[in-house]
Amino acid sequence: MTTVQKIKEIxxxxxxxxxxxxxxxxxxxxxxxxxxLRRELITPQGGGGGGGGIGFDVAxxxxxxxGFVGFPSVGKSTLMSKLTGTHSEVSAIDFTTLTTxxxxxxxxxxxxxxxxxxxIIEGANDGRGRGRxxxxxxxxxxxxxxxxxxxxxxxxxxxxxxxxEGFGIRLNKKxxxxxxxxxxxxxxxxxxxxxxxxxxxxxxxxxxxxxKINNADVAIRQPNATADDVVDVIEGNRxxxxxxxVLNKDISHVQIDAISIEEIDLLYKIPNSVPISSSVxxxxxELIEKMWEALDLVRVYxxxxxxxxxxxxxxxxxxxxxxxxxxxSSIHKEIAKQMxxxxxxxxxxxxxxxxxxGLDHILEDEDVVHIAKK
Numbered sequence: 001m002t003t004v005q006k007i008k009e010i011x012x013x014x015x016x017x018x019x020x021x022x023x024x025x026x027x028x029x030x031x032x033x034x035x036x037l038r039r040e041l042i043t044p045q046g047g048g049g050g051g052g053g054i055g056f057d058v059a060x061x062x063x064x065x066x067g068f069v070g071f072p073s074v075g076k077s078t079l080m081s082k083l084t085g086t087h088s089e090v091s092a093i094d095f096t097t098l099t100t101x102x103x104x105x106x107x108x109x110x111x112x113x114x115x116x117x118x119x120i121i122e123g124a125n126d127g128r129g130r131g132r133x134x135x136x137x138x139x140x141x142x143x144x145x146x147x148x149x150x151x152x153x154x155x156x157x158x159x160x161x162x163x164x165e166g167f168g169i170r171l172n173k174k175x176x177x178x179x180x181x182x183x184x185x186x187x188x189x190x191x192x193x194x195x196x197x198x199x200x201x202x203x204x205x206x207x208x209x210x211x212k213i214n215n216a217d218v219a220i221r222q223p224n225a226t227a228d229d230v231v232d233v234i235e236g237n238r239x240x241x242x243x244x245x246v247l248n249k250d251i252s253h254v255q256i257d258a259i260s261i262e263e264i265d266l267l268y269k270i271p272n273s274v275p276i277s278s279s280v281x282x283x284x285x286e287l288i289e290k291m292w293e294a295l296d297l298v299r300v301y302x303x304x305x306x307x308x309x310x311x312x313x314x315x316x317x318x319x320x321x322x323x324x325x326x327x328x329s330s331i332h333k334e335i336a337k338q339m340x341x342x343x344x345x346x347x348x349x350x351x352x353x354x355x356x357x358g359l360d361h362i363l364e365d366e367d368v369v370h371i372a373k374k
Contacts, residue, residue: 003040010034021200028206028227035231036210038166062104062111063316064295067138069117069164070147071156075248077101079147079278080116083288100137107292109299110316115141135167139239142318143294144171150249150275153267157245168235171243172272176229177222180208183215192220199227207231242294245273246287298322300363302331303345303370317363325359327369335371343370 001009014030017023068076084103101116117134138144144164148156164171188205204218207230222229232238247267267275274290276283299314300322315330324344328336341356346367349355354370363369 003037007034007037007041010037021202024200025202025206028203029210031203031227031231032207032210032234035235038168039235039237041167061102062113063297063318064110064142065113065115065140066143066145066291066295067115067117067141068145068147069134069138069160071149071160072118074147074149074156075278076116076145076147079145079246079248079276079284080114082278082281082284084114105288107288108297109312109314110297112291112295135164135169138164139167139169139241141241143291144169144241144243145246145291146171146243147246147248150247150267153245153247153270153273157270168238170232170238170240173240175238175240176225176233177220178225178229178233179217179219179221180213180230180233181217181219182213183217185215187214188216188218190218190220194221194223194225196220196225198224199230203227204230207234243272244287244290244294245270247273247275249275249277249282298363298365298367300327301366301368303343303368305370305372309368322363323359324357324361324363324369327363328359328371338373340372340374342372344368 010030010033014027014034017027017030019027068080070076080101080103083105099118103114103116104111105114106112115137117137146157146160148160161171188208190201190204199220204220204227207227208214208216208218211234213234218230247270267273274283274287276287278284296319298317298319300317301309301311301314303309315327317326317330324339324342325336328339336359339359341358342361343354344357344361344363344367345352345354346364348362348364348367349357
């Protein structure tokens with residue numbers, strides 16, 4: 001029996017098993033078994049994780065990368081070409097894009113890499129088509145654009161989310177506040193600071209048992225934590241990536257009046273979504289701004305001694321890696337060693353006249369920094 005067949009067998013058994021106190025241990029075991037089989041697909045025998053192959057290994061440039069994911073012929077290549085000026089083959093035929101096509105767009109002075117990925121098909125996380133390579137590249141992106149046909153967004157949205165979830169990608173989520181700490185003895189000790197509404201102790205113990213974890217402290221600190229959250233923490237190979245749902249209406253192929261104002265209002269109610277038309281650049285500016293917000297980048301301007309700040313070329317850092325030391329290292333690795341102190345102006349400074357700080361000071365967007373050397 002193949003891995004895909006084993007997965008289908010477990011999914012069928014889970015679907016027909018009603019969740020209650022008597023079945024929770026069994027369901028916990030099934031969830032863990034399913035996750036382990038999924039891991040085999042993510043990292044198949046022979047290694048590599050499925051991300052390589054001709055046309056999929058792309059040199060990374062820019063401060064962040066955005067991957068375009070979607071079914072074939074939803075307008076990914078048109079949007080890519082309009083955003084970056086990079087030619088990505090456009091056609092009404094499915095699977096026109098056969099490899100990863102990279103391009104770059106500059107937003108607020110920051111170079112951002114755009115990756116147009118081949119259209120995926122249902123069953124991609126099981127290895128159908130080029131699905132495994134496509135999703136493995138998506139796992140490495142800082143943001144995912146899920147491009148949907150505006151005429152049938154909800155069904156395609158659910159299908160694509162399922163493909164990405166099956167490959168260990170968690171969209172618009174944070175890592176669960178669940179801790180599993182192995183120990184030498186004492187069995188499984190479970191503590192929770194919030195009520196357990198979707199999982200019980202039996203299910204947690206069953207998951208641990210399936211992973212051959214016999215002694216551990218398990219702490220649940222997340223409201224509405226699920227068995228999937230516990231499995232994700234134990235597996236440890238999940239990636240948590242923000243996603244924007246790009247609801248594309250290609251006016252060259254769809255009548256302009258095919259969607260009413262009321263329907264557009266409904267589309268906006270889909271969380272993290274932006275309706276656009278890439279063919280006539282309709283609402284793409286809003287999409288770019290949403291992309292900037294989701295990437296959570298920090299622009300920092302340099303101020304040479306005795307001169308005004310240089311606002312033309314910001315140093316762009318990632319939120320969470322935006323200390324003065326990070327700023328120095330992004331310019332030249334020796335600057336931090338030569339620094340005596342820094343003066344910072346902007347939202348991270350305590351005073352409008354500027355604040356003298358050290359290497360561990362955290363910078364905010366549009367701060368201005370002067371480095372005083374020893």
